[in-house]
Amino acid sequence: MLEIRNITKSFGADQVLKGFDFFVREGDVVSVIGPSGSGKTTLLRCINFLENADSGTIRIGGLHADFSRIRKKEKIAMRRKTAMVFQNYALFSNMTALENVMEGLVIARKMERPAAKEAAVKVLSKVGLASKLDSKPRELSGGQQQRVGIARAVALNPEVILFDEPTSSLDPEMVDDILALIKDLAREGATMAIVTHEMQFAYEISDRVVFLDKGEILAEGSPPEIFDRPREDRVKQFVSRFNFKRAPEYYL
Ligand SMILES: Nc1ncnc2c1ncn2[C@@H]1O[C@H](COP(=O)(O)OP(=O)(O)O)[C@@H](O)[C@H]1O
Ligand SMILES: [Mg+2]
Known part of the structure; x- marks a missing residue:
């Protein structure tokens, strides 16, 4: 609520x-x-x-x-x-899809890296990006980048x-x-x-x-x-x- x-x-x-x-x-x-x-x-x-x-x-x-x-x-x-999904995706361009999703889990949620990785892989797979874990944003289509943006938000498990x-x-x-x-x-x-x-x-x-x-x-x-x-x-x-x-x- x-x-x-x-x-x-x-x-x-x-x-x-x-x-x-x-x-x-x-x-x-x-x-x-x-x-x-x-x-x-x-x-x-x-x-x-x-x-x-x-x-x-x-x-x-x-x-x-x-x-x-x-x-x-x-x-x-x-x-x-809360977690936000942005119009322009707002991904870190120097990080892979996996790292983009892990970042918030490690920094904001203080998760250990192995646990963060496991959670990030799970959510990225859920949004159909299991084969793109190591891709940088510029190697992804707009739709795929926004999938990463959504995965990043969902991974944080916000209210x-x-x-x-x-x-x-x-x-x-x-x-x-x-x-x-x-x-x-x-x-x-x-x-x-x-x-x-x-x-x-x-x-x-x-x-x-x-x-x-x-x-x-x-x-x-x-x-x-x-x-x-x-x-x-x-x-x-x-x-x-x-x-x-x-x-x-x-x-x-
Ligand atoms: N950082 C800012 N500095 C000055 N004015 C802003 C700023 N952000 C938004 N505004 C102004 O606030 C109003 C509402 O903007 P915004 O919330 O972006 O509207 P919407 O998302 O509905 O298009 C607009 O007039 C916009 O110019
Ligand atoms: Mg607006």
Whole structure:
């Protein structure tokens, strides 16, 4: 369970998160959608403590803290509760797939190298990369690199996995492949918050959809509530663009 209350974040005079609540129940998948610049990435980065939110509270995996006065030690403990999958993969280019996944286990989780290796091999095999353990990122396709990114997050066994547009750097033919992998994780009960522009995917995978606009939650609900019968004009306008994209008539 992840629970954020009244989160605010400004960059200079620009308030990017305007004080809303956000939660993900255990085993749930929550998709965060909304226009570019609405604060989706900033929200995930604050949850993962890559950014410091200005105020609000966070509760995750039995820990609780106030963003405005969190101590460094608390922050480190809280960071361990989440893992992030990035749009641009964010792999270490000088390390192999195996080393990329082991790194967090050894450094952040203080695992011994043999145990870390065993865990990393297991997760990389699970995402279909058993034959690529010794490959460097530049020797892998975009889809394979993102598989490493996902394996790295899953290996950490976090309370919540945070995905920031995991498929938007990928060639079209790789997108479905990564979406299928994320669906497998959902089926296995992983708790996830996913920022995505893949509306069909969000429709199919989400327990809840949160629509962010200008730093505020404009709407939230089940996929049918948001995609089939949105009440707010802004949401209607946004989702209507996507509904037709994959409709059969699009291809006629
Ligand atoms: N490090 C930063 N410094 C200054 N402004 C930022 C920074 N990161 C994001 N912003 C601004 O915050 C707003 C929200 O950005 P972001 O969270 O990336 O939105 P989204 O992911 O929804 O596209 C944008 O106006 C963006 O320019
Ligand atoms: Mg973003």
